[in-house]
Amino acid sequence: MSKKNVLFFLLVLSLSFILMTYQSRKGNLFSTHFIDNILNASHAFTKSVTDSIASPFKKLAIRDEDNKLLRKRIDELLMERAKYQEAAIENKRLNELLGLRESRQRYVTAAKALSRGTDQWSHTLVLDKGQKEGVAKDMSAITPTGLAGKIFNVTKSYAKLLLLTDINFSAAVRLQESRREGIISGTGRKNLILQYIPYEEEIKTGDIVITSGLDQLFPPGIPVGFISKIDKKGTGHFQHIEVTPYIEDSKLEEVLIIK
Template sequence: EQGGSAVINGITDFFNTYILIVGKEEENRKLLHQIKKLEQDKNKYTETELENERLRNILKLTSERPDEITVAEVFARDPSNWFNVLWINKGSGDGVAKDMVAVTPLGPVGKIHRIFDDGASIILLTDVNSSVAVRLQSTRVVGILEGRGDGTCSLKYVSKRVEVKVGEQVVTSGLDGIFPDGLFVGYVSEVKKEEGEMFQLIQVLPAQDLNAIEEVVILKR
């Protein structure tokens, strides 16, 4: 009888332990579900806060610029030129036209290239087909900013006689008739004076990460 009782007690203990384990697993599943939901809620909150901050900056920019025509969202990138061409959700039906300038609160992004009724593409400053009339802010010397296709730009036609320092700010000059005067473009990141060359080799790093653009303001020409 004692042996039978021991077996029964053992079976009972086994099932009690099993039920306890199953209960713990169910509790753990519920806890994991709650944790995942909290993480999702946190991510949504963070995204909302970031979006609100961007929109506040955009709103401030539009209130300061009488030449603003519309605010547009970036909805795609060109598969054939991923890092240098953006697509926005505003087009000719919204008053957008070719060569209009796209900016953010941090400065110019590029200009309108292809245009449709409800969308348009923007060639970024870093695209090899981009050229912008600029000036060195401290010396006021003018030049042409050309995209290199690698996330940086080259400042062309600056004489070797001009003292150019790394870190110097570059702004638009307005001399191309497209980009307004005085927009902050970026910083000089490298300067070279090679023998036999008439002009300096100057590399410019854009003032903002052009791969992180989500909204732009389109300016009238």
Template sequence: MAMPDQLMFARRLGPTARLLIWLLVGLSFVVIDARYHALDGLRSGFSLLLQPVREAMRAPGDIVAELGGFFTRHRLLQKERDALLAERAQLLLGVGTAQDLGRENAELRTLLQLQARPGQQLVRAALLYQGHDWFSQRITLDRGAGAGLRSGLPVVDAEGLVGQVSRVYPGSSEVTLVSSPGHLTPVTVERTGQRGLAAGGGQGQLELRYMPAQTDIKVGDRLLTSGIDRVYPAGIPVARVSRVSRSQSSPYLRVECVPLAGLDRSRAVLVLVAEPQVTTP
């Protein structure tokens, strides 16, 4: 039963009427906003409320872009690093080559000065390989009988005496080093003129034997060939004194020496085929 204030036949608005009402309301808001800017404050408020939402929605895209840039920069840095390493290797190779050429040129200049001595006949040779055994130390040269070499000829490099030709083949020859055990070289001390006998001690060492305990010899003295054996010309540097020790049980000094020549390290050597002739007045 209807209440006293309730209409018996009240009808609700239909969908079309409600749509028209909302259209009128919306159009009114548009006109008011366009004419009086009445909704600017509301719009600003909604913009502030939605700012965190917009940032959250944009964050995945920013992260993906940053990661892509990181990997791109990483690849570029790797390529630059590889290029720098390759350039550094080339520069080091060039420096090493230049140093080798400088050393070789210095050796050749010194050898050319030796070759300029009047009457001296020399044969230039290069080191092929070196071979060590328990009894001797030898190197093999690229010149042999075809270049006029024979056993017994002395071999020198830019710094001093290397050794003596011991075997000759048609295209190569073997040289016994001055440091070979059992190899004896008559020498003289450059500072005092004292004569002695330098014996090979192996492992690139020499020993000056039979020097009386009262002999004036010091560390750093240079030993030169004396020439009394008529095998080595006089005046070729042989070794430098590295240690002098005295023993109570022996009348002789123990004098250890280091060869001046490069021995098995020299690239270019000279074989003395003939001594320079000395003219006497």
């Protein structure tokens, strides 16, 4: 409020007080009407001042409401974008599985993971396909990157998959370059152990491990992983070799089941 407005307001109040005092002493009707006019003018002025002060706050309230609606719409658009991105990622995975299916004559069905084992050492998945889709015990499960595991339990509508990182998993394998055969075993962690490779065998980190098919469980030639650590002072005459699997079992969502 400007200084002029303040002075005018104080002047009006002072005049009102003086005239009210005068009226109480004289009882003059004219003074009463005059005071009413003064008070009405004072009220109008006060209302104008109050409105001028309140107006910015009303505008702020309206702006705040607009911002809330805008934020809500932005959140809705972000959720829609996330859904589209997830659909695009899933479509890419399914297309990769479809390409893998066309290259595999032993294809049975594609399956989706429904749930995961809760035991920290037990790496298993429940799949949405079972006997009615042709799934049977000991069938292999693969992904576009490599071996995922094997089926160990089947019902009419569901199947349980033992992942290759599980401590109960093992498979006959060979080194792709040297063709040396061995056994791969799960550890309950992210890595695998390659057993029965003699200490005199020349191997190096990065060497690729594939299934050999000699166990009559897994078809030959499926990529398993690559050698990530070598300790020639293993157990007895064999090296201690760690293998990093190609699959990331914690991110596994779909598999292809083959026989």
